[in-house]
Amino acid sequence: MRFDLKSFQFVDTGVAPDALAVAAADRNLTWAQLRSEAVAWADEARGNGAAPDVPVAIYGHKEASFFVAMVGALLIGAPFVPVDTIYPAERLRRIVEIVRAAAVYDAASGTFSAGEGAELAERGLAYVMFTSGSTGDPKGVQIGRESVGLLGDWMLGSFGLGDAPVFMNQAPFSFDLSMYEVFATLASGGACVLNAREQIAAAGTWMPRLAGHGVTVWVSTPSFAHQQLANRDFSPATLPALRTFLFCGEPLPSALAKKLRQRFPGAVILNTYGPTEATVATTWIEVTDAVLAAHDPLPVGHAKPDSVLIVDEGEICIVGDHVMRGYLNRPDLNEAKLYTYADGRRAFRTGDLGQMEAGGLLFCRGRMDDQIKLNGYRIELAEIDEALHGLPGVEGGACAVLRRPDGTAVRLIGFVAGAGDASEDARFLAPDALAGWKERLAQRLPPYMVPSELVACPTLPMSNNHKIDRKKLVEIYAGIPA
Numbered sequence: 001m002r003f004d005l006k007s008f009q010f011v012d013t014g015v016a017p018d019a020l021a022v023a024a025a026d027r028n029l030t031w032a033q034l035r036s037e038a039v040a041w042a043d044e045a046r047g048n049g050a051a052p053d054v055p056v057a058i059y060g061h062k063e064a065s066f067f068v069a070m071v072g073a074l075l076i077g078a079p080f081v082p083v084d085t086i087y088p089a090e091r092l093r094r095i096v097e098i099v100r101a102a103a104v105y106d107a108a109s110g111t112f113s114a115g116e117g118a119e120l121a122e123r124g125l126a127y128v129m130f131t132s133g134s135t136g137d138p139k140g141v142q143i144g145r146e147s148v149g150l151l152g153d154w155m156l157g158s159f160g161l162g163d164a165p166v167f168m169n170q171a172p173f174s175f176d177l178s179m180y181e182v183f184a185t186l187a188s189g190g191a192c193v194l195n196a197r198e199q200i201a202a203a204g205t206w207m208p209r210l211a212g213h214g215v216t217v218w219v220s221t222p223s224f225a226h227q228q229l230a231n232r233d234f235s236p237a238t239l240p241a242l243r244t245f246l247f248c249g250e251p252l253p254s255a256l257a258k259k260l261r262q263r264f265p266g267a268v269i270l271n272t273y274g275p276t277e278a279t280v281a282t283t284w285i286e287v288t289d290a291v292l293a294a295h296d297p298l299p300v301g302h303a304k305p306d307s308v309l310i311v312d313e314g315e316i317c318i319v320g321d322h323v324m325r326g327y328l329n330r331p332d333l334n335e336a337k338l339y340t341y342a343d344g345r346r347a348f349r350t351g352d353l354g355q356m357e358a359g360g361l362l363f364c365r366g367r368m369d370d371q372i373k374l375n376g377y378r379i380e381l382a383e384i385d386e387a388l389h390g391l392p393g394v395e396g397g398a399c400a401v402l403r404r405p406d407g408t409a410v411r412l413i414g415f416v417a418g419a420g421d422a423s424e425d426a427r428f429l430a431p432d433a434l435a436g437w438k439e440r441l442a443q444r445l446p447p448y449m450v451p452s453e454l455v456a457c458p459t460l461p462m463s464n465n466h467k468i469d470r471k472k473l474v475e476i477y478a479g480i481p482a
């Protein structure tokens with residue numbers, strides 16, 4: 001059995017109904033169970049206000065019911081809004097308010113709580129994915145049903161995943177990387193092994209669990225795979241069925257690719273690139289020994305078949321029906337980032353610097369703005385600035401990024417101005433000043449966006465164009481006496 005991403009229905013329902021569809025943190029589902037639970041969920045969701053083009057938020061972390069709810073929403077035509085429990089309650093509340101969801105489905109308890117419920121102006125969306133926004137609020141990326149159909153076609157047609165692939169899923173469902181596994185599982189009739197944070201942390205049992213389900217495709221950010229190298233069970237001996245590494249979300253360091261080639265000589269490594277705004281990914285390349293010998297840094301590959309790539313004054317622009325329908329209620333941003341290409345299709349200015357070689361091989365050269373990736377998480381620094389500014393008694397807030405020599409972001413440092421007794425020199429906050437700042441920020445921001453230290457300055461340094469001078473902040477930090 002599988003789920004067709006054009007008709008959004010279960011098809012081939014008589015074929016292997018007892019095959020595994022979802023292995024979740026709490027329970028497993030066969031395809032027959034996934035189907036009957038998704039149909040039942042859709043009925044219940046309708047009773048709670050979900051309807052075509054009326055979104056429903058799904059809140060949880062890797063429960064089987066989270067997966068069921070996403071499929072149920074696709075059956076109804078209600079755009080789903082995935083929110084992982086890594087997001088604090090305040091962020092969930094804001095997201096539900098912005099999207100005017102009919103209901104919030106709590107996947108852990110299996111219950112609905114009512115929301116406002118309004119039809120979206122955009123018709124036929126599959127999901128709305130919220131990413132960090134530079135105004136201080138997360139922004140909703142609206143992905144059409146046509147876009148996920150194209151994603152499924154591309155993955156099954158180009159990635160060589162074999163029949164009934166079994167995916168390792170760990171990225172939170174509020175991160176669009178995870179949509180790779182969701183839609184490829186549905187389109188192929190394969191299986192998705194969902195891994196909760198606690199399961200991953202139990203290193204001794206986690207890899208054997210993946211082996212037990214016969215995982216064939218590993219999907220993660222490079223950072224996540226890098227962390228696993230320390231685990232000796234992360235090997236072909238423990239994971240004999242694993243034949244593909246599918247990476248996306250941040251640069252793939254060639255050193256990591258080389259280590260994986262050594263440890264898993266029989267596996268294919270795919271580097272893929274793309275923003276949430278273009279439905280998970282747009283380019284791909286198999287990182288072979290020849291590619292590793294020819295390039296460092298690695299290329300991000302060629303455009304997928306239904307997409308056109310342009311590098312316009314250094315900026316990567318993506319054209320195709322997999323480009324989002326726009327940010328929800330953000331005409332200002334849509335005006336700046338979206339345009340119509342010569343062939344009439346949607347086009348998106350990514351904000352990524354790119355370089356294209358003859359033959360269309362693309363290299364990503366970093367960002368043009370203040371968006372960063374920290375351990376694979378996408379962060380707009382301005383959103384953290386806003387949250388810092390919201391601390392009591394603070395006149396201004398800004399965030400700086402500490403990086404490794406290769407440019408990888410490793411830590412966030414918060415700066416506040418006007419916080420009480422900050423002297424002429426920047427200094428670490430006294431323990432009693434702004435006590436509880438981390439907890440306050442964590443009410444609004446997910447943990448990966450909370451700076452690890454806070455520094456008080458009399459004023460925040462500005463650059464010539466009246467923007468926060470983040471380089472200067474890093475210098476201030478480096479100059480703080482030990």
Ligand code: AMP
Nearest residue numbers: 248249250251272273274275276364378
């Ligand atoms: P997200 O929307 O979270 O997928 O983040 C998208 C951004 O991550 C892109 O605009 C790039 O800046 C970066 N990114 C994603 N994949 C890659 C990759 N393979 N190599 C380099 N940067 C990447």
